[in-house]
Amino acid sequence: MTDIWLEVGFGGGEHLAAQARRHPEIGFIGCEPFVNGVARLLAMVERDRITNLRVFDDDARILLNRLTDASIGRVFILFSDPWPKKRHHKRRFLREETLRSLARVMRGGGALRFATDDMGYVSWTLEHVRRNPDFAWTATCPDDWRRPPPDWVETRYEAKARATERTCIYLDFQRSGRGREDPT
Ligand SMILES: C[S@@+](CC[C@H](N)C(=O)[O-])C[C@H]1O[C@@H](n2cnc3c(N)ncnc32)[C@H](O)[C@@H]1O
Known part of the structure; x- marks a missing residue:
C-alpha cells in the first residue's frame, strides 16, 4: 500500500467503496457505528x-x-x-479536539475533505479550521467550494440534499508540512 486513507461516517459506504475500487494501491479505513451502513458496505466489498x-x-x-x-x-x-441546534453544536464531529487528533495522525501535505449541506456547519468548520495552524483551506475561487471536486463520488446524503434543492458545499484542506517527526 502506498498510503492509507480514512473515511469518517461512511453511511451506506458508496463513496468509500468507489474510492477503494478506484485506488487499489491505497489502503482504506472506514469508520461507521451504524450497523446497517456497515452491512451495506460489506455487501459491496x-x-x-x-x-x-x-x-x-x-x-x-x-x-x-x-x-x-x-x-x-x-x-x-x-x-x-x-447538529444544527446551538445547544448541540458541541456534538459536531469537526471541532477543536478532533482537529488536533486529525493533525496528529495526518502526514504533512495530506488532504482533509469536508462536505455538508448545512450552512451553519460550513461557517463553524471554516472558523475552526482557520484557527488551527496545521490546516489550510485550498480554495482559490468560489467554484472550489460550490462544485464537487474532480475526484468526487456522490454520497447518499448528498443525493438526498440535492433532491430537496439544498446547496452542498465542498471544502478541501491541506495538512501543512510537519517538522522533523514526519516520517514521509
Ligand atoms: C448524515 S450521515 C452521512 C453518511 C454519508 N457520509 C453520506 O454522505 O451519505 C452521517 C454518518 O456519520 C456517522 N457518524 C456520526 N458520528 C460518528 C463518529 N463519531 N464516528 C464515525 N461515524 C460517525 C453516522 O452514523 C452517520 O452514518
Missing part, C-alpha cells in the same frame, strides 16, 4: 472483491486516538451530522 479496505464499526474518535502519528494521507468527512 464482497460483490466487488474489494481487498484494500478495513472497517472500524465504532466512533472514529476512538480510532483516531489509536492511530500513529503522520500515518494517514487523506481523510473524508462527508455530510457529517450537522
Whole structure:
C-alpha cells in the first residue's frame, strides 16, 4: 500500500467503496457505528472483491486516538451530522479536539475533505479550521467550494440534499508540512 486513507461516517459506504475500487494501491479505513451502513458496505466489498479496505464499526474518535502519528494521507468527512441546534453544536464531529487528533495522525501535505449541506456547519468548520495552524483551506475561487471536486463520488446524503434543492458545499484542506517527526 502506498498510503492509507480514512473515511469518517461512511453511511451506506458508496463513496468509500468507489474510492477503494478506484485506488487499489491505497489502503482504506472506514469508520461507521451504524450497523446497517456497515452491512451495506460489506455487501459491496464482497460483490466487488474489494481487498484494500478495513472497517472500524465504532466512533472514529476512538480510532483516531489509536492511530500513529503522520500515518494517514487523506481523510473524508462527508455530510457529517450537522447538529444544527446551538445547544448541540458541541456534538459536531469537526471541532477543536478532533482537529488536533486529525493533525496528529495526518502526514504533512495530506488532504482533509469536508462536505455538508448545512450552512451553519460550513461557517463553524471554516472558523475552526482557520484557527488551527496545521490546516489550510485550498480554495482559490468560489467554484472550489460550490462544485464537487474532480475526484468526487456522490454520497447518499448528498443525493438526498440535492433532491430537496439544498446547496452542498465542498471544502478541501491541506495538512501543512510537519517538522522533523514526519516520517514521509
Ligand atoms: C448524515 S450521515 C452521512 C453518511 C454519508 N457520509 C453520506 O454522505 O451519505 C452521517 C454518518 O456519520 C456517522 N457518524 C456520526 N458520528 C460518528 C463518529 N463519531 N464516528 C464515525 N461515524 C460517525 C453516522 O452514523 C452517520 O452514518
